Amino acid sequence: MGYEHIRVETKGHVGVITLDRPQALNALCAALIDEVNQALTQFETDDKIGCMVLTGSEKAFAAGADIKEMAELNFIDAYLSDFIASWEQVSRTRKPIIAGVAGYALGGGCELAMMCDFIIAADTAKFGQPEISLGVMPGAGGTQRLTRLIGKSKAMDLCLTGRMMDAEEAERSGLVARVVAASDLMNEVLKAADKIAGFSLPIAMMTKESVNRAYETTLTEGLRFERRLFHSMFATEDQKEGMTAFIDKRKPQFANK
């Protein structure tokens, strides 16, 4: 399939989507988001793919929603078209997805990275929610996901001042899972994705579903949900294989990869 604003490739069992709109630092115009959504659907329905990666360039993961496209938007059009709702497909993916972030991840760029399951950042990464300086506020999860990830005080600091946070501060705050040298970013991201893709796909998907449930419900309900999924895993061949392989001191050969 031909894409204009992204590159899409398969590396073994990993599907990689690279934002590729360098003239606008990967600003997230509607056409780019449509393409990302098509690529996500392609990978979600491809039995060979066990994990996905969303990344950008060395200079920018994404510098936010496209300000030039948004500048003349009015309330009625924003409301009727449910502007930005289409971005949510990333957060609804069922297969694991890792964000590999180098350079700017600002506004919608930071929000898109947060929709992924976890972020591996290059030491050059810069995160921020600068919308306030444009006369708006974050509209794709910046006041919600960021607050859950890094807490109220830091989220307020970032959303109200619009300042940027470097990779080290982002890791310390819990926004980022790991920071690696910029030159190693794709290696490390692909290594993590490949590892995930090597496990049982249904087990990885249920694990993701269960961790995400922690954001949606009470501890008691979340624990009940976790227990039900955990019990159901004993109905899979992959549980038998994983545990037998451990006992036999060999590598497991999961059926559902």
Ligand code: CAA
């Ligand atoms: N939208 C549209 N175009 C953008 C853009 C954006 N978000 N960010 C950068 N660009 C464009 C610039 O206009 C410029 O294009 P021209 O060469 O045609 O002028 C090109 O990308 C390169 O950008 P700069 O010259 O500004 O590059 P820089 O290295 O000097 O600065 C930057 C980099 C600090 C990231 C700066 O580009 C910047 O501040 N960008 C805007 C960041 C921002 O405010 N993001 C939030 C957007 S709102 C949002 O995302 C809402 C939401 O919650 C969904």
